Amino acid sequence: MEKQASTSILSTRNLTIGYDDKLVAKNIEINIHPGELIAVIGVNGSGKSTLLKTITKELDAISGEVFLEDLSLEKISAKEISEIISIVLTETHFSKNLSVKELVTLGRHPYTNWLGVLSKIDKDAIQQAIDLIDLQDLADRKCSSLSDGQLQKVMLGRALAQDTPLIILDEPTTHLDLYHKAFVLKLLQKLSKTTQKAIVFATHEIDLALQLCDQIILVNGGKVIQLTPENLIKEKHLEHLFPSDLIQFDAVSKSFKIKS
Numbered sequence: 001m002e003k004q005a006s007t008s009i010l011s012t013r014n015l016t017i018g019y020d021d022k023l024v025a026k027n028i029e030i031n032i033h034p035g036e037l038i039a040v041i042g043v044n045g046s047g048k049s050t051l052l053k054t055i056t057k058e059l060d061a062i063s064g065e066v067f068l069e070d071l072s073l074e075k076i077s078a079k080e081i082s083e084i085i086s087i088v089l090t091e092t093h094f095s096k097n098l099s100v101k102e103l104v105t106l107g108r109h110p111y112t113n114w115l116g117v118l119s120k121i122d123k124d125a126i127q128q129a130i131d132l133i134d135l136q137d138l139a140d141r142k143c144s145s146l147s148d149g150q151l152q153k154v155m156l157g158r159a160l161a162q163d164t165p166l167i168i169l170d171e172p173t174t175h176l177d178l179y180h181k182a183f184v185l186k187l188l189q190k191l192s193k194t195t196q197k198a199i200v201f202a203t204h205e206i207d208l209a210l211q212l213c214d215q216i217i218l219v220n221g222g223k224v225i226q227l228t229p230e231n232l233i234k235e236k237h238l239e240h241l242f243p244s245d246l247i248q249f250d251a252v253s254k255s256f257k258i259k260s
């Protein structure tokens, strides 16, 4: 089995992503390490979801390679992937009739036997996830009774219970107000540091991502670059992200401003 020498949890080599009739981005070289909080940013339709789908094997790469830890993604089974990556999608693919604790318990699915019997390790992982994000008071509530912000925390709880070194989230702050967007992203930042898990999320909250993330992956015009927020700003990659007739990036406040 081909190996790549590095301490990355996930890396790519000369990766090209897209669909049968559409090349989305090429020459992608990204590296994700333990404890890092990484935002994937880019305008609508730039390829953020395509990149996340490709690195989680939901979509085949057009060419190039993805490595999970040091193994080529092509050679790893779905079960092995689920022990390394947990995925939190925006759309909810579960019955909201479940209680919070039942939903968090689903995170242990890759580890339980076919009867779904929980071992002590499973029960401890579920409790730890509930404690880590303060879900104790919500544990017996039905998911249908939760606000979007609470539901997002519960989805994160399920990913934590899966206890993988890498958590990937597709737009975790959609539908949240500014306070809850900041709350969820700050929680992701805290979890990446306390658990040393790598957390990667696609987002349109560029201002917040610049303040909170260790690294930014920018998908733009068929290219993908990975830099620290400081270098992304210093190298002026954000200046021409959007058409300049309406908004411009202000490097001093590290935020986008509407042109007067």
Ligand SMILES: Nc1ncnc2c1ncn2[C@@H]1O[C@H](COP(=O)(O)OP(=O)(O)OP(=O)(O)O)[C@@H](O)[C@H]1O
Residues within 6 Å of the ligand: 019, 022, 024, 042, 043, 044, 045, 046, 047, 048, 049, 050, 051
């Ligand atoms: N199944 C598909 N087949 C062909 N083209 C697709 C498919 N899914 C997406 N695309 C195209 O690939 C490009 C990248 O789409 P993608 O959904 O990855 O962008 P995104 O950055 O996640 O967008 P958004 O911010 O709007 O969610 C777009 O041009 C889109 O139309």
